[in-house]
Amino acid sequence: MGFGPRSEMLHRVTEMFCVKLKRKAIEKEDHGTGTGTGTGSNGNGGGSKKIRGTVKLMKKNVLDMNDMKASLLDRIHELFGRGVSLQLVSAVHSDPSNGCRGKLGKVAYLEKWIRKITSLTAGEAEFGVTFDWDESMGIPGAFIIRNHHHSQFYLKTVTLEDVPGHGTVRFACNSWVYPSHRYKYDRVFFTNQTYLPCQTPAPLRKYREEELVNLRGSGSGELKEWDRVYDYAYYNDLGSPDKGPDHARQVLGGSEDYPYPRRGRTGRKPTKTDPKCESRLPLLSLNIYVPRDERFSHIKFSDFLAYALKSLGQVILPEITSIGNKTFNEFDSFEDVLRLYEGGFPLPSGPRFSKLKDRIPWELFKELVRNDGERFLKFPMPDVIREDKSAWRTDEEFGREMLAGVNPVIISRLQGFPPKSKLDPAQYGNQHSSIRKEHIEMNMNGTTVDEAIRSNRMFILDHHDALMPYLRLINSTATKMYATRTLLLLQDDETLKPLAIELSLPHSQGDHHGAVSKVFTPAENGVEGSVWQLAKAYVAVNDSGYHQLISHWLNTHAVIEPFIIATSRQLSVIHPIYKLLHPHFRDTMNINALARQILINAGGVLEMTVFPGKYAMQMSAVLYKNWVFPEQALPADLIKRGMAIPDSGCPHGLRLLIKDYPYAVDGLEIWSAIETWVNDYCSHYYPHDDLVRGDSELQSWWTEVRNEGHGDKKDEPWWPAMQTRADLIQSCTIIIWVASALHAAVNFGQYPYAGYLPNRPTISRRFMPEAGTLEYEELEKNPDVAFLKTITAQLQTLLGVSLIEILSRHSTDEIYLGQRDDSPDWTSDEEPKQAFQRFTHRLINIENRIMDMNQDKSWKNRVGPVKVPYTLLYPNASDYSKVGGLTGKGIPNSVSI
Template sequence: MGLKVVVTVGGVPGATENFQDLFGNKLILELVAEESNRGTKTLDACLTGKNPNDIKYEAEFELPTEFGSVGAIWIKNEHGKETFVKSVVIEGLSDPLTISCNSWVHSNDDNPEKRVFFVDKLSCVPSKTPSGLKPLREKELAILRGEGAADVPRGKKDRIYDYDMYNDLGDPDKDSDLVRPILGGTDHPYPRRCKTGRPRSTSDPLSESRSTEVYVPRDEAFSEVEKGTFNLKTVFLALATATASLKNREDDKQFSDFTNIEFLFKIGVELPNLNDNGRLQEMLPRLFKYSESTQKNVLRFETPETIKRDKFGWISDEEFGRQTLAGINPLSITLVKEWPLKSKLDPKEYGPSESAITTEIVMGMIPGFSTIDEEIENKKLYMLDYHDIFLPYVHKVREQKNTTLYGSRTLMYLTPTGTLRPIAIELVRPPKDDKPLWKKVFTPGWDATSMWLWKLAKVHVLAHDSGYHQLVSHWLRTHCCTEPYIIATNRQLSKMHPIHSLLHPHFRYTMAINALARGALINAGGTIEMCFSLGKYGTELSSVAYDQLWRFDQEALPADLIARGMAVEDPDSPHGLKLSIEDYPYANDGLRLWDIIKNWVTDYVNHYYPEENLVKSDEELHAWWTEIRKVGHADKQDEPWWPILNTPKDLIWILTTIIWVASGHHAAVNFGQYDYAGYFPNRAPIARVKMPCEDPTDVEWEKFKCKPEDVLLSALPSQGQAIQVMAVLDVLSNHSPDEEYIGDKMEPTFEANPQIKDAYEKFKENVQKLGTIIDGRNADESLRNRNGVGVVPYNLLKPSSEAGVTGMGVPNSISI
C-alpha cells in the first residue's frame, strides 16, 4: 500500500539561524502497529516547507498489509534544537490517519530518547489498549513521572511532573526580612506545586533558592510558536520593570485629593527611567504611552467601566451591596442562620464571642422590623464575615509599616427590590498586653460624624474583601488548588486516556502563570505583600483558609451555594436549586454554565464508561484520583468529605467540579478585576490607618473633624501602591489574542470520535446560547443587581470575548 506521511512543524525557538538549521537535517519517524506482533516501520521525513511559517516534512512509503493499523509513532529529531511538532498525518488510507502532537520534541543532541505520540482515534481506557501500545502507554507515563531521572534542577526541556511544597515564596539569601514559612505540611497546610529541583537556599535549608527562570514541564510553558501570540512572561517582565520605578517613588505619599486620583486616567504618570519605549508601548498599549514632546514614557490608565457609568457609584451603599452579588468576589456572601452572631475563637484570647451587632441595632435599621427570628426565617439577613479568619492576624499585621487590620462583620438586609443594603459594620481589635478589646459597630447615619465613620468603616471592609478575594477566592481556590490536578493528570493518565483528553484544554498555561505568580505576585516583596493589608502574612492566611475552609466537594458551584446558605435543594426549581436571593447574577449565570458543563461531561463519561464496572477497573483513573487526594492535597487526605470514585456518576461530579473551577469560577473572580478595582477607592486593596475613633488622641480626632476627606485619603493606598496594583490588575484582566474559550475549539481526539464530536457540538451550541441568555438578563429592568442607572451589566460569565480587557469571556483554563 503506497502511503505518504506529512509532518507539520510549528518551528524551532529563536530567529532565522534556527530555520537554517533545518536544512540538511531530518526527522526520523517510526510507525508502531496497534498489535504487538506486527512490528514497526522506520521512515526518514525530509523538509518540504518553503519558509519558517510553513514547515512540513514528507515521506512516501509502502506499508505491508500484514502490518495492520498504525497505533502510534515514534519521532526522533536530528536537528540541533528542539522542534515543535503540530501533527502527523498519514495519507493514502480510506480516511487520513491523524496524530495531533502539539508538543516540543527535543533534539537528539539533548536526549537520544525518541518521543511517542498516539493516534487521535485511539482514545481509550487502559483495558481497551491495543496490545502493541500497552508498553508505550506505560513507558510514557514513567517518563512524565521522572522515574529513573536524576534528582537535579529541572531544565527548560524537561517533561517531568512531580510535587513539592511552597518553599520558594521567600528569599532568605537576599534579605532576612524576606524569610517566609513553608506552605504545606502540618504547620501550614497547603496544596502542592510542581517540583523544580532547585537547590536549597544558603541561609535557610528549608527554603528553595530563587532564580529568574522557574521550571515548568516543557508543554506547560507559554506558546512561543504562533506569530503574534501574547507572551505573558514578557509582559510581566515589562510590568515589573515599569513598576520598579514606582515602588520607591514617594511610595508612602497619599493622594492629595480625588482629582489627583482622576489624573491617573487623564494625564498619567511619567516613567523617566525606562528604555525601549517602543517595545513597552507595543506590549501594553493600554498602559504605556510615549510622549514625543517630552521624550518619556507615560503610564496612563483606561477609565474603568464602573467609573465610566457612574463616577460616584463607589460611595453608595447600594453599589457596595450589589457588588457582593455581582462584583469580583461574589463567593463570600453568606446567609445569616443564627442569632446572635458568635465567634468560634477562644474567648480567653480574643474576648467575648458574641458580636456587638445587637437586635436593637438591627431593629433601628430595618423599616417594618418584626422580630429577628422572623427576619432570619424569611432569609432577609446576609453577612460578609471576616471576623474569625482575620482577628488572629490583627496585631501581627499592625507591627508592619503603614497598614492596619481588624476582624470584621458586615450585616446586610435584603430589600423588597432584591438588592442588599448594608446596615451595620462591626470592627474588632483583640486585646493585647495593656490594650483591652476594642469592638465597635458602625451604621449609616444621618449626621456628619456617623456618616464619615461609616464611609471609613466601608473602606476597611472592602480592604478585607479585596485581600480575601485575591488570596483565597482567586489564588487559592483556582490557581493553587488546580495545580495538583494538572500534575496528577500527567503522571497517572496516559495521553491515550479519554479523561486526559477531556481535562487537557482546561489546564492550558496554568502551571506557567502559577510559576510567574510565585516570582512576582505572591512572593516575599511581591505586589500582594507590598500593596494589600495583610502584607507579609497574606499567603500564610491563605493557608489558614485552606486548612479551615477548603473542601473539594464544596468547590462544586451547587454545593458552594448550599454551604453558604445562598440556595437549598429544590427539584421543582431550575438547576434543582432554589436561590435565597433570586437576583444573584453570579449564581444564576454560573448554575446555567455548571449544567452545560455537567451535561457535556455526562455524555463524554457515559460514552467511555457505558458499564459501571469500567470505572472500578480503570487502574489509571484510580491512581489519578488517589494521587490528587494523598499527594497533591496531602494535608487534606484524611478528610471524610472527599468524593468516592466508584461509578460514572461519581466521576462526572468530580470532573465537572474541576472543569468549573478552571473555567467559570476563575473567570468570575478574575476578568472583572480592572473594571471593579481599577478605580481603587471602589475596592481599596489596603486600609493604611486605623479608625479615628479607636484610641483617639485630641489631635487625631480634631484632624478628622476638620478634614475628614484627608483622613479617608490617608486610609487608601499610597500613590506608589495604587499605581502598582492598577497596572497589575490591568494585565490580569486581559484576554490574550490566542485565548481559548469554553466550548470553542474542539480537541482533535473529540473530532476523531463521531459520538464525542456530536456531543461536543451540542455542548458548543449550549455555551453559545448562554451568551444570549445573559444578554437578555442584563436587559431585564426588574433585575436590579445587573440592570439600572449607572449599573455595570453582569457579563463575567458570558462565554466568549474579544482580546483585551473586556469584563467578559470564560476561557477553558486558568491562563492568566
C-alpha cells in the same frame, strides 16, 4: 518578512549539493533495521504501499524572532542527513524481539525542509512525508519521531491519507520536540483514538506505560527546559533566606500548621541558610522551569510581557520614592485619582528624575509613560466609574458588588443573631459579634431581626474569623486594619441594604481577652456620613485581600495545579479523562510559576499591595485548612453559605434565596451545562461502574491527587471514592468548573471594579479617627483627603492597578469554554464530538439569556447604580474574534492568567 540575502544565497548554492546527499542518507536508513526500537520490516510478507502524510509544525525561528541561527543550523544538519524522521507503529502486530511492542515500519523523513523558506511571521508550516507501509501491518496506532536537527520545533498534527482499509488517520500532537540527544527515550505520539487502559491494543500498551514513566521523571536533579517531567514540590521557593531573616518565608505544605497544595517541582538547589528552602532565580528572570508543553505560546508570552512591564514597578519603586516631592505618595483629591485614567499622572521633574530616567530600561520607560510622552502611568478607564464617577460610593452598589462584583463567593445568609464566631474561645476569648438589635432594627423597613431571619432576608459578609488570628501581626506593620462583619437586609426589590458594620481588633491585653469591637450604622451627611464611608472602606480592604489570596489565588490557581501534575503523570494522552480535562489545564503551571517568581514571593507585588504583607501566603495556608473538594461544586457552595436550599421543583434542583444574584443565576446555568457535558462524555466511555473501578490509570490518578497533590488533605473523609461513574462525573465537573467559570468570575472583574482603587482598596493605613483627635478634625473638614490618607497609598495604587490590569486581560490566543484548540482532531469518537457540539450550543444559548437579563431593568443587581452589566460568566462560546483585552467577559477554559 523572509530570510535575508545571505541566507537566500546560501540556500540556492547548497540546494543542488544537498539533494543527492540527503537522498542517499534517507535510502540508507530506510533500508536498515530501524534504530534500536524494532525492526524495519514486518516479516508478514504483505504488500508494501506508499502512504502520504502531512506534518504541521512551527519552527523555532518562527517562535523565537531573534534566533536566526535555528533555521540556518537546521538546514546544515539536513545537508548531512540529520533530518526529522518518523516511524509508524503497528496497532495490530507486536514484535516479540522488542518486548512485544508494536512492529515498526520503515523510517521516513520530512520532505523539502531545506527548500521550504519559512517566513518569520508565517506561523505553522506543512511538510510532506512518505511512508512505506506493509498492508499486513494493519492500522498504525502511533509513530516515533526523532529530531536530528540543532533546534526544537512545535509539532501540531500529523495526518495520514489513504491508509489501506482505514482511510485517514489523524494524530493530534501539540507538543515540543527537542533534538533527540536531549532525550533518553523515543518520542512517541498516538493517534486520536481514545482507549481505556484495558482496551488499549496490546502492541501499544508498553508504549503507553513507558510514556507515563518518562513523564514522572526520576524525582531528583534540576530540571531543564527540554525535560518533560511532572513532579511535586512544597511551596519552599517563596523566600530568600540567604539575604537575611526579613527575606525568609515559611515553607507551605507538608505540615499540620501550614498545609498547602503542591506545586510543580523545579529541582533547583537548596539555599545555604535553610536546606529546606529552594534557591530562587534572579528577580527579573522569567525562565522558571515548567514542562515545555505547559509554557505560554509565543503570542501569549508576548502579550504577557507587554503588560507585565508596568508591574515591574517594584524594581524602580525605591528610585521613585526618593524623588523629592513630599506629596508624591499621596493623592490630594479624587480628581488626582481620576487623572490616572483621564490624563495620566504628571511626571516629576528635576535633575533627580532625569537621573532616574537614565537608569530605567528604555522599553520599560516607554510603557510607563504610554503614548503621550508627558504622563506617567495612564490607565484605561475602569468600568465602575465609566458612566458615573460617584455611584460606587452608594450603599446599594456596596451591597450589589457582594452579589455581582469581583468577589461574589463570600456573602452568606445569617441564620442566627447575633453572629457567632467559630474561633476557639480558649485561645481567642469571646469573638462573638457585638451587633445588637437596637443597632439595626430602626433601619429595617419596619421588620424585626427575628422576622427577617425567619423569612431568609438577613445576610452577612463575614471576614472576622478568617482575619482575626493574624490581625495582631498585620497591624504590627504599617498596615492598620480591622476584622469586619457586615449585616445586610434583602429588600423587596432584591437589592441588599447595609444595616451595620462591625470593626474588631484584638484585645490589647492578649488574644484570650476576646475582641474589641465597634459598630457603625449607615449615615449620609456630615461627619457621620464620612465615618460610614470609612467603615465601608475597611470592609472593602478585608474583602480585597481575602479575594486575592483565597477566592482567587488559593481556590483556583493553587488548588488546580496538583490535578494538572497528576493527570500528566498517571493518565495517558489517549485516556478519555485526559482528553476531557487537558484543555482546562492550559497555561496554569506557567502562570503559577511566574506568580511564585514575581507576585507571591517575599517582597513581591502581592506583599507590597495587599494588606497581609509578608504574612499573606502564610495566612492562605492556614485558610487552606477549610478547603473541601466537594464544596467547590457551585450547588454545594451555595447551600453551605445558605444562599440556596434544595428544591426539586426549581431549575437545577435549587431555590435561590436571592433571586437576583447574578453570579449564582449565571453560574448555575454554566455549572449545569458543564455537568451535562461531562455526564454525556463519561457515560460513553464508562457505561457501568465496574469500568471506573477497574481503570488502573484512573485509580492511580485519583490516589495520587489525594495522597500527593493535595497530600495534606489525604486523610479527609470527604474525597469522592472514585468507585462509580457518579464519582467520576462529580469530580471532573468540579475540576472544570473551578478552572474555567469560577476563575473567570473572580479574576476578570478585577480591573472593571478594582482598577479604581478607592472602590476596592487593598490596604488601610490608619484606624478609624476618634472624636477629639486631629484625624477626626481632618475628617470633618476634608473627608476626601482623610479617606485617601486611610486607604492604599499612591505608589501602591500605581503598582496594584498595574497588576490587576495584567490579570484582567484576555490573551489574543485565548481558548474559551465550548472551544478546543485541537478541534476536530481531539478524538475519533463521534458521540463525544456530538456531545461537545451540544455543550457549545447550550453555552451560546446561555450567552443570549445573559444579555437579555442585563437589558431587563427589573433585575436591579445585574447592572446597578454604576451601570456595569454582569458579564463575567458570559462564556464567549460564539465569539471567535480573538480580540483579547479588558473585555470584562468570557470564560477561558483554564486558569490561564
